[in-house]
Amino acid sequence: MSVTIKDIARIAGVSYSTVSKALNDSPLVKKKTKEAILKVAEQLGYQPNMAAKSLVSKKSQIIGVAWPTVERPAWSTLITKINDLLGQQAYHTLLSINPVDSAITIFNRFHVDAILLFQEESRGRPGLPQSTVPILCYGKPEGQLSAVDVNRRKAMFAAVRYLYERNHRRLAYIGDLSPNDLIQQEKYIGFAEAIIQFGLPTHPLMTMNTAGNSADQGYRLTKQLLHSAYEPTAIVSGSYDITVGVMRALKEEGVIVPADLSLISYDNIPQMASFDVPITAVGAPIERIAAGIVDSLFAIINKTKLSPFCKQIEIELVERASCQPL
Amino acid sequence: MSVTIKDIARIAGVSYSTVSKALNDSPLVKKKTKEAILKVAEQLGYQPNMAAKSLVSKKSQIIGVAWPTVERPAWSTLITKINDLLGQQAYHTLLSINPVDSAITIFNRFHVDAILLFQEESRGRPGLPQSTVPILCYGKPEGQLSAVDVNRRKAMFAAVRYLYERNHRRLAYIGDLSPNDLIQQEKYIGFAEAIIQFGLPTHPLMTMNTAGNSADQGYRLTKQLLHSAYEPTAIVSGSYDITVGVMRALKEEGVIVPADLSLISYDNIPQMASFDVPITAVGAPIERIAAGIVDSLFAIINKTKLSPFCKQIEIELVERASCQPL
DNA sequence: GTGAAAGCGCTAACAG
């Protein structure tokens, strides 16, 4: 049996409500008493029982994170950042790797303060289970839930504009075009919109579908592109992983970036700087996404914003060395 | 406010203790009554309050997993398996990505039924915080805690014996030899023991230290090895990631596996079959590790085994196509 | 079979 406030009360010779107050640093307790109580608690190795605490206070200081796929590097660093930020506010994150429905159910039973939903792709009809706990989506908004999202369309548009302003006209897009992945599609739409708006020429090999975010596909398609009749002056890559493959292929083929070919990639992450040629990239910096999510989490917990909202994270274009004007 | 057993009781026209019994499928309730209660609960969308439940029952049906590094693919599939297995026993897993100490503290406050500790490398002196909740280690045993561990030493020994029995005499080991990573060292020790026991010749380039488990290092060192004076007939790789690099280098250099060179790798995972040449590998299959961990978890929860134990997971050598007798 | 009542560890009025 673990030690309770009653144990502390008995030993410190006070009532247990006084102990409760002392432990919560209430101003209603004399400093002397408080210190004495804290010392006893310390010595006994007291750990508050969250179950009891949350039962009465209706707060758990826990954010439940529905994390359908453990194996997703890009989100790993994001969740780490979020965890840190939340930690500073005395909140903790608990991840569930169960299917979304089951995760939501568990978190509801535990009365976490909010649920953060990471969504690969917005699911069809099924709809989520009822939830007393407020839910925030990251990825694609689901039903009537609040969400934070990155404006990927705008990001890709900016990438093309950047290239266009530097006199590039023949572009190629290498990315995931899977029909059921709305997130990836957004990127492509941004690319396509810009192509149209700037009146750039198109070509059958202009868009290459990696059908997934794998370096291998990026590698393969780049090779294919290089051996084709189409000679783009710049490549737009759909993700970090793909860029890894693209760069490997370019290197093998002896194509010099940016002298022979410019390359701009989606995913605004630090790793972009660690290629042989640091990659110019566009996207929302992970810190900003994390901050946006944490803010929104507090918003739904404290009901600052009421109706479902959708916070767009602004994107950034980070110039490095992989692009060069024509 | 969410619905409680009292709400159900009122609507079903029974006392709330009867509801509690019905919900827990107690034989003390008439079938008819039980069904009626269950139906009301269903309609109301009742969700039991775990806080209250665990407060009185001292059980939470939750296994806390201390997961210091989200970004570790090999463990991702393992945790997924464990989660599934536990799910079948009506247990749930909650991951914490905080530092071990803080994770243990939180899980204690929440009174999870057991904590599973994933450890990169056994830490030095600091010692873990007190825990009322039983803890199981995976990776390196820590202090007086029970643990489950893979016999990596034995695995590598078996790998060398396998090669030896097929008349290979000049071997090379490519793996992580970081002095502070006991897990990696175990592998090398197994290799070295076998070399000695079978009286195999040594060479300065026989062991190549990747200092980490990166494909890139595996790639680099393989190239280095190939351009050196030492001509091994077989390579022993320390991990899947390293093998990825080794294979890439071999391919680039036009070395045919297994005709020109045999290769055996640590890490008994399905991905080993997906190389151009399916890789013969040694190690504990992930399913067996998961099962061993779940068993041990129940053992410490139910106090089946009392004193700290250390369960060794047996290894397996899976023959595929990357080795060939000389 | 069913209900009444105690109590898990804690917070939050409300008295003193």
Added chain:
DNA sequence: CTGTTAGCGCTTTCAC
């Protein structure tokens, strides 16, 4: 300032 008391939602004797 400190103590008393009433629950939070639930399980579990113990009566009826």
